[in-house]
Amino acid sequence: MTPDASPDASKDDFFARLAGISDEMIAAHGPDFAMGALVLAARFIAARKGGEPGAPPSPTAAH
DSSP, X not given: XXXXXXXXXXXXXXXXXXXXXXXXXHHHHOHHHHHHHHHHHHHXXXXXXXXXXXXXXXXXXXX
16 A cells, blocks of 8 residues: 555455456356355454464464
């Protein structure tokens, strides 16, 4: 993010990138794969429970 970019612009950029990646996954492997991959990504984020970026998942997180 550039120093003059707003947080909302940064969020919009991430959503646009996610949409592009989602479209690519759907085209290559179908919507079930894309949804599954995004759910797994969400579970990974949730398992970190607010840890530092790049931190490994919590050992107590449900898998």
